[in-house]
Amino acid sequence: MSETPAIELPDGVYWVDQCYEMTERHHHISPYLVDAPEGYVLVETGAIEHQDVLRERIGEVVGDAGVAAAVFSHYDLPHVANARAFREGWDFDLYTSFSGTSASPEALGMGPSTGVMHDETREICGRTLSFPWPPLVDAAHSMWVYDHGSKTMFVADMGHYHWPGDCRVVCRSVDDLPSVDDIRAYNEDALPFVKYLDAEKMRGAFEELVDTYDVEVWAPVHGNPIVGASTIDAYLDRAVEAIAETAAASAP
Numbered sequence: 624m625s626e627t628p629a630i631e632l633p634d635g636v637y638w639v640d641q642c643y644e645m646t647e648r649h650h651h652i653s654p655y656l657v658d659a660p661e662g663y664v665l666v667e668t669g670a671i672e673h674q675d676v677l678r679e680r681i682g683e684v685v686g687d688a689g690v691a692a693a694v695f696s697h698y699d700l701p702h703v704a705n706a707r708a709f710r711e712g713w714d715f716d717l718y719t720s721f722s723g724t725s726a727s728p729e730a731l732g733m734g735p736s737t738g739v740m741h742d743e744t745r746e747i748c749g750r751t752l753s754f755p756w757p758p759l760v761d762a763a764h765s766m767w768v769y770d771h772g773s774k775t776m777f778v779a780d781m782g783h784y785h786w787p788g789d790c791r792v793v794c795r796s797v798d799d800l801p802s803v804d805d806i807r808a809y810n811e812d813a814l815p816f817v818k819y820l821d822a823e824k825m826r827g828a829f830e831e832l833v834d835t836y837d838v839e840v841w842a843p844v845h846g847n848p849i850v851g852a853s854t855i856d857a858y859l860d861r862a863v864e865a866i867a868e869t870a871a872a873s874a875p
């Protein structure tokens with residue numbers, strides 16, 4: 624076992640946490656694995672700099688069974704750059720939202736894939752997955768992934784920074800959550816359009832999402848996972864506050 628095995632979340636979901644050190648805070652770019660009845664499903668592939676360590680850590684979870692399927696939220700390199708290399712070792716079925724775009728997986732050298740649509744629900748490896756329209760993303764075709772079995776919402780690109788020492792923290796109570804400033808700082812670097820958003824409309828969009836899907840685990844590619852509906856509600860309140868702060872600071 625490596626020193627940092629993937630972290631088990633409820634109902635057979637694994638967080639393969641990886642992060643970058645920045646000036647002060649760190650930035651996660653982490654894939655997840657779902658232990659589905661008919662094989663392991665990989666959600667995202669992480670950053671290319673982490674390719675070797677991710678292959679090892681994912682391999683520790685899946686063993687000889689390998690990865691049976693993978694789902695990608697969008698085609699930005701930190702999310703999909705390891706797809707071709709991982710597919711050489713694990714001959715998985717690939718599901719993406721961008722199959723019909725100019726950046727189709729085939730055009731990017733990832734091999735054949737199945738296109739999935741927003742609001743669609745599919746059985747993948749015996750697990751029911753839906754693909755909601757995300758309230759906050761950086762590419763029009765981006766989709767989030769909801770796993771009905773574990774009630775996990777896999778979230779890209781909305782996220783937050785963390786501090787050294789918190790790299791492997793799973794937020795299970797309000798005390799563990801990132802601060803409004805950890806969310807604000809991430810937004811301003813990764814999602815510069817956030818200053819144009821109406822915080823109250825975003826509150827409505829988050830409420831609609833958690834009303835539509837019964838979310839028990841919030842699993843961001845760019846952040847620590849959050850477990851429990853009330854802790855997720857508190858996190859989304861902070862996300863709204865972070866958006867409001869950015870909008871207020873940039874107002875003329």
Ligand SMILES: [Zn+2]
Nearest residue numbers: 699701779780
């Ligand atoms: Zn991203």
Ligand SMILES: [Zn+2]
Nearest residue numbers: 642649650790
């Ligand atoms: Zn870290």
